[in-house]
Every structure is written in structure tokens, then in C-alpha cells.
Amino acid sequence: MRRLAPRPALLAASTAAVAVALIPLAYLAVRTAEAGWDRIAAELWTERVGLLALRSIGLAAVVTTACVLLGVGTAFLVTRTDLPGRRVFAVLAALPLAVPTYIAAFAWVSTVPRWEGFWPAVLVLTLCSYPYVLLPVAAALRGADPAQEEVSRSLGRSGWQTFTAVTLRQIRPATAAGALLVALYVLSDFGAVSILRADTFTRAIFVAFDMGFDRTGALVLSCVLVALTVLLLTGETATRRRGARYSRLGGARRPASRLPLGPARWPVIAVLVGVAGLALGVPAVSLGRRLAAGVSRPGALAEVLAAAGNSLTVSLAGAALTMLLALPLGLLTARAPGPLTSLLDRLAYLAHALPGVVIGLSLIFFGINVAYPLYQTWWLLALAYATLFLPLAVGAVAGAAAQSPVGLEEVARSLGRGPWTVLRTVTLPLILPGIGAGAALVFLTGMKELPATLLLRPTGMDTLATELWTSTAVGAYAAAAPYAALLVAISALPTWLLVARSGLLDKEERA
Amino acid sequence: MSEVVLSGVVKRYGQVTALAGVDVTVPSGQLTAVLGPSGCGKTTLLRCLAGFERIDAGEILIDGSRVAGGGRHLPAHRRNIAVVPQEGALFPHLSVADNVGYGLDRATRRSDRVEEVLTLVGLAGYGARMPHQLSGGQQQRVAVARALAPRPSVVLLDEPFSALDAGLRAGLRHDVREALRADGATGVLVTHDQGEALSVADKVVVLRDGRVIQAGAPTAVYREPVDAWVAGFVGDAVLLPAVVEQGSARTALGVLPVTGPVTDGPVTVLVRPEQVRVVAGSAGVTASVLRHDFHGHDALIGLRLADGTRITARILDGGAACPVGGQVTVHVDGPARAFPAQTTSTTSVLVDLAA
Numbered sequence: 129m130r131r132l133a134p135r136p137a138l139l140a141a142s143t144a145a146v147a148v149a150l151i152p153l154a155y156l157a158v159r160t161a162e163a164g165w166d167r168i169a170a171e172l173w174t175e176r177v178g179l180l181a182l183r184s185i186g187l188a189a190v191v192t193t194a195c196v197l198l199g200v201g202t203a204f205l206v207t208r209t210d211l212p213g214r215r216v217f218a219v220l221a222a223l224p225l226a227v228p229t230y231i232a233a234f235a236w237v238s239t240v241p242r243w244e245g246f247w248p249a250v251l252v253l254t255l256c257s258y259p260y261v262l263l264p265v266a267a268a269l270r271g272a273d274p275a276q277e278e279v280s281r282s283l284g285r286s287g288w289q290t291f292t293a294v295t296l297r298q299i300r301p302a303t304a305a306g307a308l309l310v311a312l313y314v315l316s317d318f319g320a321v322s323i324l325r326a327d328t329f330t331r332a333i334f335v336a337f338d339m340g341f342d343r344t345g346a347l348v349l350s351c352v353l354v355a356l357t358v359l360l361l362t363g364e365t366a367t368r369r370r371g372a373r374y375s376r377l378g379g380a381r382r383p384a385s386r387l388p389l390g391p392a393r394w395p396v397i398a399v400l401v402g403v404a405g406l407a408l409g410v411p412a413v414s415l416g417r418r419l420a421a422g423v424s425r426p427g428a429l430a431e432v433l434a435a436a437g438n439s440l441t442v443s444l445a446g447a448a449l450t451m452l453l454a455l456p457l458g459l460l461t462a463r464a465p466g467p468l469t470s471l472l473d474r475l476a477y478l479a480h481a482l483p484g485v486v487i488g489l490s491l492i493f494f495g496i497n498v499a500y501p502l503y504q505t506w507w508l509l510a511l512a513y514a515t516l517f518l519p520l521a522v523g524a525v526a527g528a529a530a531q532s533p534v535g536l537e538e539v540a541r542s543l544g545r546g547p548w549t550v551l552r553t554v555t556l557p558l559i560l561p562g563i564g565a566g567a568a569l570v571f572l573t574g575m576k577e578l579p580a581t582l583l584l585r586p587t588g589m590d591t592l593a594t595e596l597w598t599s600t601a602v603g604a605y606a607a608a609a610p611y612a613a614l615l616v617a618i619s620a621l622p623t624w625l626l627v628a629r630s631g632l633l634d635k636e637e638r639a
Numbered sequence: 640m641s642e643v644v645l646s647g648v649v650k651r652y653g654q655v656t657a658l659a660g661v662d663v664t665v666p667s668g669q670l671t672a673v674l675g676p677s678g679c680g681k682t683t684l685l686r687c688l689a690g691f692e693r694i695d696a697g698e699i700l701i702d703g704s705r706v707a708g709g710g711r712h713l714p715a716h717r718r719n720i721a722v723v724p725q726e727g728a729l730f731p732h733l734s735v736a737d738n739v740g741y742g743l744d745r746a747t748r749r750s751d752r753v754e755e756v757l758t759l760v761g762l763a764g765y766g767a768r769m770p771h772q773l774s775g776g777q778q779q780r781v782a783v784a785r786a787l788a789p790r791p792s793v794v795l796l797d798e799p800f801s802a803l804d805a806g807l808r809a810g811l812r813h814d815v816r817e818a819l820r821a822d823g824a825t826g827v828l829v830t831h832d833q834g835e836a837l838s839v840a841d842k843v844v845v846l847r848d849g850r851v852i853q854a855g856a857p858t859a860v861y862r863e864p865v866d867a868w869v870a871g872f873v874g875d876a877v878l879l880p881a882v883v884e885q886g887s888a889r890t891a892l893g894v895l896p897v898t899g900p901v902t903d904g905p906v907t908v909l910v911r912p913e914q915v916r917v918v919a920g921s922a923g924v925t926a927s928v929l930r931h932d933f934h935g936h937d938a939l940i941g942l943r944l945a946d947g948t949r950i951t952a953r954i955l956d957g958g959a960a961c962p963v964g965g966q967v968t969v970h971v972d973g974p975a976r977a978f979p980a981q982t983t984s985t986t987s988v989l990v991d992l993a994a
Contacts, residue, residue, distance in 0.1 A: 539728050
């Protein structure tokens with residue numbers, strides 16, 4: 129009912145931000161088109177592209193299915209049963225998020241000889257990605273109104289019928305969102321599939337570019353991968369519209385009654401411990417074993433410090449640029465929702481879903497041909513981070529802006545304060561903590577980014593992620609270990625925030 | 640202390656007309672209640688007054704100077720009109736004293752004005768607390784103190800008591816009215832609660848579908864409503880078909896003196912339930928008792944007259960004399976208010992009111 133005044137300045141700044149984020153995509157299209165249709169067709173209709181497509185889609189499908197089964201099952205066990213040590217298992221199940229896939233892959237290849245190919249990649253990616261399903265589903269299960277299940281039982285449905293007819297539908301939007309995230313993640317994953325030598329699009333793009341400087345081949349492969357990504361995103365939009373959001377219809381939060389597991393709890397515990405052992409134990413043991421040797425190598429400490437310094441610098445630059453672009457868009461999303469705003473939001477999300485390899489490749493050509501002063505500088509890399517992580521930051525800004533409702537600003541104005549004073553004394557003090565958290569998230573995510581960093585870093589500059597990559601590629605597992613350990617430590621912080629926010633750690637209310 | 644005049648104010652949201660030409664005068668130093676059902680435009684009216692919305696036609700004058708209309712739109716922060724929103728909306732990052740001092744300039748902030756208004760709302764000594772340490776009622780009191788502190792021309796209260804429970808509400812609205820009065824403030828209270836409007840306001844403006852239906856003192860609006868809808872909206876009403884002859888109305892309850900601008904002929908008359916007396920003896924109309932709603936301080940008795948007409952009586956004693964199913968005798972005290980005859984049946988109006 130209440131219309132918000134149009135905000136032309138905010139809208140213009142947001143449009144500019146989205147335009148910047150879309151540079152890689154636009155430039156990819158322009159460069160590919162320049163090659164001409166005949167060359168594109170020649171590159172496209174080959175047996176190899178068909179095989180790559182089959183393998184990429186197959187990998188995404190198998191990993192997503194496995195993640196949904198593992199994620200929903202674990203979420204149900206830790207939120208709705210009387211499993212002993214539920215909170216410990218919940219945290220153990222969420223922790224694999226702290227292990228970047230390329231580090232998990234490194235841990236496995238350095239532990240198990242000849243651990244290569246499609247199925248090893250499925251295992252590693254599933255173990256790393258199933259928390260993307262677990263976290264939203266566990267939050268949905270905890271938030272779902274138990275009264276609906278009770279009504280279903282009171283209308284004569286059995287426990288199992290109620291589970292399929294009510295519970296599974298309550299968590300469907302959360303499951304779909306998690307599954308989409310996993311599928312996008314697998315399609316864009318570069319580090320793990322490369323280390324495990326599973327030939328997918330991302331690896332083929334990198335190899336085509338790295339080995340032969342085969343521009344057209346790399347560009348065409350990138351376009352196919354982008355098309356797959358867009359297809360997935362479209363599917364997600366469709367399910368989102370259909371699934372709507374199942375909200376709770378008022379009423380206080382009340383925990384659901386728990387399903388007693390009885391003697392089944394021992395095999396259940398064995399499975400959960402087994403999964404945790406594979407997902408966390410293998411990387412931990414592997415890293416621990418190699419770490420001592422890696423650190424004691426002569427000159428290791430200086431190298432690690434130099435790489436950490438570089439990581440810090442580029443990630444800071446990336447976080448600063450990302451927040452600059454995210455501020456107007458986040459405020460617009462929170463304050464002036466509408467069709468135009470959601471279009472801008474979707475476009476920013478599109479860039480986020482693009483694989484880092486594609487972004488990196490496109491920005492290299494952009495740097496060489498359009499913005500040569502930026503080529504071989506941090507700024508091109510910062511731009512890649514901004515493109516990749518813009519939605520993370522927009523979400524943080526929009527969430528923070530919700531901490532300062534319009535009503536507060538209206539009260540402040542009615543008390544005789546002008547717009548700038550209101551911004552300074554009310555809006556900013558309320559939203560700065562949230563914006564800071566968003567910047568920290570972007571910063572930490574940038575620290576562990578691999579493919580775009582690998583392609584765009586200025587020659588001779590190594591970061592933690594690229595040092596790990598280089599050492600692993602030549603089989604120097606001990607040298608790689610310190611970087612891997614540092615990266616896991618860096619990833620642990622955002623993971624912890626995510627787990628804390630999901631409500632998995634909350635003390636349970638007594639029923 | 641300022642007089643506010645709205646004339647012909649129109650506000651549209653796309654196809655929806657929220658205010659369709661509103662004329663209201665808010666007398667200086669008094670509390671005026673804008674009363675109406677939800678969706679009548681009362682919150683829009685308040686937002687236009689505060690300057691949060693631009694009006695599409697008409698004008699708003701404060702002490703004779705135009706703040707809106709005729710191409711002019713004085714922004715909210717220059718209007719000197721303070722609002723108290725529904726949920727208080729205290730600044731969560733500021734202490735109570737800083738909240739109250741927010742609208743004051745630096746010098747006044749250091750004076751004892753902050754403590755003075757906190758005392759007015761009964762929260763002396765709470766200045767150092769943070770908003771989350773206060774109860775809902777205390778937060779509303781701080782919001783009122785914050786609005787009063789800069790001595791604004793007008794204080795706008797947007798259903799400020801609706802989120803509180805009933806017991807707290809009565810005490811708080813009394814205190815708030817006293818605080819406004821003690822500070823000499825001009826107030827506008829938006830509410831859908833007729834009891835609240837009648838009990839605290841000096842003047843009541845009844846709004847429906849974006850138009851002012853009636854404006855006047857609470858007693859006038861209650862006793863002399865302009866139509867049957869207002870009669871039913873501001874209180875329990877018994878509406879009866881009647882025929883007027885020479886200043887008296889023939890009704891199912893007997894012949895009653897009438898007020899209101901009516902000529903002889905068929906009319907609808909309003910009798911308030913408290914005018915209906917249940918008496919012993921046979922001097923009056925007999926009725927059978929249908930139901931008995933006990934409210935503690937009084938009771939509402941549902942009655943059916945011999946001709947089938949249903950009416951309601953409000954009685955003060957416990958009602959032991961009126962067992963359900965029993966026969967009683969009723970008569971009406973005072974005059975009935977007459978309106979031009981309406982077509983809706985009396986029972987349906989009563990059912991609406993009961994709901």
C-alpha cells in the first residue's frame with residue numbers, strides 16, 4: 129500500500145554497479161561473436177564438446193542427488209530425532225564447508241594413490257558440498273510450524289504419510305535452493321576437478337587457454353558453460369515462483385516433537401561418523417601428516433608469508449571494490465523493491481553464478497584489448513572478485529538496511545532532522561555492523577578463490593591459493609600443506625558464521 | 640501550540656483514492672482523534688500531515704501558513720510535526736535520554752528538558768537505559784516523550800496503544816493525554832478504537848472511505864451521530880424502524896420523544912442500550928430475555944419484544960432479575976435520535992456490532 133518515492137540517484141548507481149559486474153559476460157559474448165559463426169560451429173559440434181557436456185552435466189546431477197539425500201537425511205536426523213549428541217553431529221555435518229574443494233581434492237590425491245577420475249570427483253565434491261543442502265533444510269525444519277504436522281496426524285495420516293505430505297513439502301523451497309547451489313557449484317568448480325583429473329568444461333577451458341592459447345576454443349567452451357548455468361538459473365526461478373514461500377501463520381516458535389530412533393540409532397550414528405570421517409578426517413590427517421614436513425622446508429616460512437601478504441592485498445582490494453558496488457544495489461533492494469530492482473538483482477546474481485574460469489578468461493581479453501592499463505595489475509583481479517562476490521555483499525547490505533526500517537528515518541525527520549543528519553545519526557550507525565560483516569565475508573571468500581586468481585594475477589605474484597595449486601600440480605604435497613592449512617583456517621570463520629546463523633547451535637527450548 | 644487546517648485534501652495511490660477531499664480543523668492545544676475502520680485513510684491522513692506523502696489536491700495550513708498544496712511541499716523535517724509511530728520505533732542504538740534528546744539542539748539537550756519530558760510520561764530516571772531494556776508500554780512512553788521534547792507544533796500519534804494489552808492501554812492513554820495537556824501540545828491521535836477516541840480526545844473526527852463523515856466533541860458524536868453507520872461505529876446501538884408524528888416517534892418500544900432534523904413520516908431511530916431500562920411491574924413493553932452477556936462492570940441483555948423485534952439493554956447490576964427465557968418489562972429513558980428511514984434490518988446491524 130505504502131509507495132516508496134523513486135530514488136533516481138540510487139537507481140543510477142545500482143545500474144552502474146550491475147553494468148560493471150556484467151563486463152565479463154558482455155565481453156565474452158562480444159569476443160566470441162567476433163570469431164564468426166563458422167569457426168564457432170567448428171569448435172562447437174565436436175565429439176569432445178559432447179563428451180565434456182555429458183561429463184559436466186553428469187557430475188552435477190550425480191553430486192546434486194547425493195547431496196540432497198545426504199543433506200536432507202542428516203538435517204532430519206539432527207533436528208527431528210532423539211539422536212544422541214545431535215548438536216555435535218550438526219556442527220560436524222556443516223564443517224566441510226570450511227574445506228575448499230581443491231584442498232579436499234589435494235588431501236585425497238596426496239593420501240590415496242591414483243585417486244583420479246569421475247567417481248573420485250563425485251565423492252570429494254559431495255563431501256564438500258552437502259552442507260549447502262543441510263544448512264537451509266535444517267533451518268527450515270527447525271522453523272517449520274509443528275502444528276501443521278500435528279493437524280495432519282489428527283486428521284488420520286500416519287507418521288510416514290505426514291512426513292511425505294507435509295514435512296517434505298514444508299522444506300521443498302529450502303531443498304531446491306540448496307540443490308541449485310550445489311549444482312551451480314559443481315558446474316563452476318575448477319580446482320577439485322583439475323586436481324582429480326576429471327575432464328569437465330572448467331578444466332578444458334583452462335587447458336585450452338593455458339596450453340595452446342587457443343582463444344576461440346576456450347571462448348566457445350566458456351559460452352556453452354554459461355548457457356548451462358543460465359539454464360539452471362532459469363529452472364530455479366521457475367521452481368521459486370511455484371514453491372512460493374511457506375510462511376508460518378503467526379504463533380510462537382515451538383519445537384516439534386522428536387522421533388525416537390530406538391535401536392536404529394547405532395547404525396545411524398555409525399553412518400554419520402563415517403561421513404564425518406571421510407569429509408573431515410581424511411583432509412585433517414592428510415594435512416597434519418604433510419604439514420610438519422612442509423613447514424620445516426628451508427625458506428618455507430618466508431614464501432608462505434609473502435603469499436599470505438599477496439592474498440591479503442588482493443582480497444582487500446576486491447572487498448573494497450565489491451562493497452562500493454554493493455552499497456547502492458543493497459540499499460535499493462531493501463528500500464525500493466520493484467520489478468526493476470529485482471531485475472538488477474537477478475543480473476548481479478547471474479554474474480555470481482558464472483564459473484571463475486570464465487570470468488577470469490573474459491577479463492584477460494578485456495584487459496588486453498580494452499583496458500590495457502589494468503592488465504597485469506591487482507585491479508583486474510579485484511574486478512573479478514567484485515563480479516563473483518557482488519551478490520554476497522548485496523545480501524549483507526540489504527539485510528543490514530533492514531536493521532534500519534524506514535519508520536525510524538521518518539521519526540527522525542519528523543523531529544526536525546534533515547536527510548544527511550538522519551543518514552549520519554540513524555541509518556549509518558544501524559547498518560554499518562552488517563556492512564562490515566558483508567565486507568569480511570567477501571574478503572575471506574576472496575582469499576580462497578582459485579581459478580580467476582590463477583588466470584588474472586600479475587606475473588610473479590603468488591597467493592596462498594595459487595601456491596597450493598602450483599605445488600600440487602608438480603606433486604610437491606609437503607610444500608602445498610602449509611598453504612592448505614592456512615586456507616582452511618581462513619575458510620573456517622565464514623563457515624562458523626553460517627552455521628551460527630542457521631540456528632543449528634541454538635539451545636533447544638523445552639517442549 | 641498551533642492550529643492545523645486541512646481543506647479538500649486528496650491523496651491517490653495509483654487507482655486507489657485514499658483521501659477523497661478531507662476537511663479537518665485541529666484546534667490548538669487540544670487532542671483530536673481521527674477515528675475510522677481500517678482502510679478508511681486515517682494513516683494516510685497522518686502521513687500527509689507529517690510530510691511523508693505528497694498530497695494530490697487541497698492544502699494543509701499550520702497556523703495559517705501553507706505547508707502542503709498549491710505546488711508546495713514542505714519536507715517533513717521542516718514542518719515541526721513530531722510523530723509517535725505504532726510500535727514506538729525508538730532508535731535501538733541510542734539510550735533513552737539520547738532518544739528523547741534526538742530532536743533537540745545541542746544547548747537544549749544539555750538543559751533539563753529531557754528529564755522534564757521523561758517525568759511527564761512517568762519515566763524520570765530512566766535516561767541511561769537502552770530501548771531493549773524497557774517493556775512495550777515504557778517504550779511507547781519514551782516515544783511520546785521524544786515527540787514532545789522539541790515542543791513541536793503538533794504531535795501525531797499513530798495508533799500508539801494498539802500493540803499493548805488492554806490493561807496497560809487504558810492507563811497509558813490516560814497518562815499520555817495528561818502529558819500532552821501538561822505540555823500544552825496540540826495532538827492528533829489516529830485510532831480504530833472508538834472507546835479510545837471517545838475517552839481521551841477533545842474532538843473526534845470520524846473518517847470513512849477517505850471522507851470525513853462527522854466531526855465534533857465526543858459526546859456530540861456519541862449522542863448525535865449524523866447517520867446510522869456512525870451510530871453503530873462509535874458504540875452499541877439499537878436501531879428501530881419508527882414513524883414520527885408531531886415530534887414523537889411510534890416504535891416497538893412505545894412512543895418516544897425524538898431529536899434530529901426529521902419531518903413527520905417513516906424514520907429509523909437510535910436508542911443506546913443504556914437508555915433501555917429493565918423495570919419491575921407492568922408499566923412498559925414486555926420482552927423475553929434471549930441472552931445475557933456478563934461483562935463484570937455491567938451486562939448486555941438481549942431481548943425480543945412481542946412483535947419479534949430484537950433489542951439490547953445495558954444493565955448495571957448482576958442481572959439476577961433477568962434469567963434467560965424469563966419475561967421482563969422495559970422502557971426507554973430520554974429521547975431517541977432519528978435518521979431518515981434505512982432499508983437494512985435492525986437485527987443485521989446488531990449482529991455486525993456484536994462481531
